[in-house]
Amino acid sequence: MxxxxxxxxxxxxxxxxxxxxxxxxxxxxxxxxxxxxxxxxVVATARIRATHNGRTTTVPLLHNDGPFHLRRLRAHGEQAxxxxxxxxxxxxxxxxxxxxxxxxxHARLEVxxxxxxxxxxxxxxxxxxxxVRVRVGDHATLHWLPEPLISTQGSTLHQTxxxxxxxxxxxxxxxxxxLGRSGEPPGxxxxxxxxxxxxxxxxxxxxxxxxxxxxxxxxxxxxxxxxTGQLLLVDPELDTPREPRVICDDPAQxxxxxxxxxxxxxxxxxxxxxxxxxxxxxxxxxxxYAYETPTSQGLS
Amino acid sequence: MSRTALLVLxxxxxxxxxxxxxxxxxxxxxxxxxxxxxxxxxxxxxxxHTAGLVAAGLAAAAADGYDALLLDEAADTRTPVPALRxxxxxxxxxxxxxxxxxxxxxxxxxxxHHRPEGAHQPVVxxxxxxxxxxxxxDAAQAAAYESVGGPAAAAVRLLSLDPFDATAAxxxxxxxxxxxxxxxANAARRAAAEGVAALPAASAPLLDITGEQHxxxxxxxxxx
Numbered sequence: 001m002x003x004x005x006x007x008x009x010x011x012x013x014x015x016x017x018x019x020x021x022x023x024x025x026x027x028x029x030x031x032x033x034x035x036x037x038x039x040x041x042v043v044a045t046a047r048i049r050a051t052h053n054g055r056t057t058t059v060p061l062l063h064n065d066g067p068f069h070l071r072r073l074r075a076h077g078e079q080a081x082x083x084x085x086x087x088x089x090x091x092x093x094x095x096x097x098x099x100x101x102x103x104x105x106h107a108r109l110e111v112x113x114x115x116x117x118x119x120x121x122x123x124x125x126x127x128x129x130x131x132v133r134v135r136v137g138d139h140a141t142l143h144w145l146p147e148p149l150i151s152t153q154g155s156t157l158h159q160t161x162x163x164x165x166x167x168x169x170x171x172x173x174x175x176x177x178x179l180g181r182s183g184e185p186p187g188x189x190x191x192x193x194x195x196x197x198x199x200x201x202x203x204x205x206x207x208x209x210x211x212x213x214x215x216x217x218x219x220x221x222x223x224x225x226x227x228t229g230q231l232l233l234v235d236p237e238l239d240t241p242r243e244p245r246v247i248c249d250d251p252a253q254x255x256x257x258x259x260x261x262x263x264x265x266x267x268x269x270x271x272x273x274x275x276x277x278x279x280x281x282x283x284x285x286x287x288x289y290a291y292e293t294p295t296s297q298g299l300s
Numbered sequence: 301m302s303r304t305a306l307l308v309l310x311x312x313x314x315x316x317x318x319x320x321x322x323x324x325x326x327x328x329x330x331x332x333x334x335x336x337x338x339x340x341x342x343x344x345x346x347x348x349h350t351a352g353l354v355a356a357g358l359a360a361a362a363a364d365g366y367d368a369l370l371l372d373e374a375a376d377t378r379t380p381v382p383a384l385r386x387x388x389x390x391x392x393x394x395x396x397x398x399x400x401x402x403x404x405x406x407x408x409x410x411x412x413h414h415r416p417e418g419a420h421q422p423v424v425x426x427x428x429x430x431x432x433x434x435x436x437x438d439a440a441q442a443a444a445y446e447s448v449g450g451p452a453a454a455a456v457r458l459l460s461l462d463p464f465d466a467t468a469a470x471x472x473x474x475x476x477x478x479x480x481x482x483x484x485a486n487a488a489r490r491a492a493a494e495g496v497a498a499l500p501a502a503s504a505p506l507l508d509i510t511g512e513q514h515x516x517x518x519x520x521x522x523x524x
Contacts, residue, residue: 192501194501200373201374201377201496204496204501205378205380206501206502207502207505214345214346215343215349218343218345219328219346219506220324220343220345220347220507221350221505222506223333244382244515244516246512251331251332251333255509255510256509257509257512259380261376261377261380262379268380270381270509272505272506
């Protein structure tokens with residue numbers, strides 16, 4: 001659906017089961033530099049910039065590009081809202097996609113997506129890249145809550161999320177990864193998440209799932225789970241040290257841990273689950289705990 | 301310089317307290333995720349390419365002379381759960397004590413002075429390797445080996461596995477271990493120009509989640 005509307009038909013030719021191997025680049029290598037890897041690949045950078053006009057948040061820049069269609073939603077009080085529509089569901093092999101989100105001083109912005117992002121093989125085995133770059137200014141707030149990313153069989157996607165926060169910024173971020181559609185082995189999905197706060201590194205994580213990542217489905221990494229995700233909350237007012245919480249420690253139904261980072265103003269929940277619904281449930285539970293005050297936590 | 305120094309440092313009998321830790325193996329055995337030699341090997345492979353690779357990168361950079369305090373901060377950003385940060389610092393403190401007695405050096409004194417509660421173990425390991433005249437690749441090799449050697453030994457005790465089988469599983473990982481050490485040493489070289497972002501940051505969700513769970517157990521055989 002979104003896939004076909006996102007890419008002009010000429011970019012989506014692959015007759016079923018007819019891989020165009022001859023056009024592919026070297027397997028498993030990410031070509032250096034910004035050059036497009038493949039003629040059929042889409043190169044697109046969408047941009048969102050939110051600012052505060054002294055009264056409320058406005059979104060003066062909403063730049064659609066390639067598969068990204070951005071839409072303003074009705075504001076929630078002072079919080080402006082933007083939804084990423086449509087073709088977000090289609091990084092195909094060779095695509096170079098980027099999304100820049102800037103939230104300026106005192107602005108409050110929520111960015112969501114309308115549908116899951118689906119990484120597909122497309123006409124070539126060349127990797128796709130998807131880079132999300134986020135800057136949140138002083139006393140500004142961003143909620144970045146996209147729908148899950150689904151890695152489908154045969155696809156290769158290298159994703160980066162680079163988040164730059166001011167010391168007074170607020171952030172709520174959720175990312176969910178589903179490895180393969182139902183009953184299907186996943187493609188290869190790597191994600192590098194880097195967060196800086198006031199110029200200092202806060203969190204640096206790299207995950208690699210699906211062949212050829214070694215032992216990604218082994219007992220140290222994901223085990224039998226095929227849904228994994230994280231919730232990150234950065235709140236400068238979190239000044240009381242928070243105790244770690246383990247959520248639902250029945251391994252078969254998935255589990256999560258909500259813990260403070262070394263910088264106690266940041267809480268992270270990491271979850272693994274057998275199904276997308278269980279994953280969302282674990283992360284929603286983690287969010288409820290994250291917003292509890294330490295006092296009410298003691299009473300519960 | 302001395303090949304023997306590497307053997308001394310990587311020897312399980314080096315008095316740095318590592319034997320009390322299972323590297324997540326105890327939690328994996330308790331949940332049934334590791335129950336035989338095959339799942340032991342899969343666990344070790346996963347740990348090697350995540351926590352092991354990160355440790356090897358930090359150790360190599362420290363052995364290369366990179367600012368140990370910045371590396372300690374980089375280790376924090378790569379360790380999202382407090383239980384594993386505490387374990388890494390406790391092991392770092394124990395290694396520091398043994399290292400200063402074995403290879404006294406101003407670099408070790410400097411790190412101990414600025415991190416009296418203990419620096420992350422791989423950082424201490426790298427500074428120790430430097431003090432012992434070893435190379436960044438040696439330090440990476442020791443860190444990578446330690447990331448699987450401890451869990452394998454723990455599995456033998458927890459599951460009453462045949463030690464020959466566990467050792468054979470480790471030996472089958474030898475080639476991958478070398479690759480991880482090479483990758484880590486190359487990343488450490490890049491870090492000299494590009495900063496700590498060039499160092500590996502591979503993460504394993506189950507090690508993080510179960511590491512925090514395990515810390516809350518009231519009765520356990522291993523400290524982690």
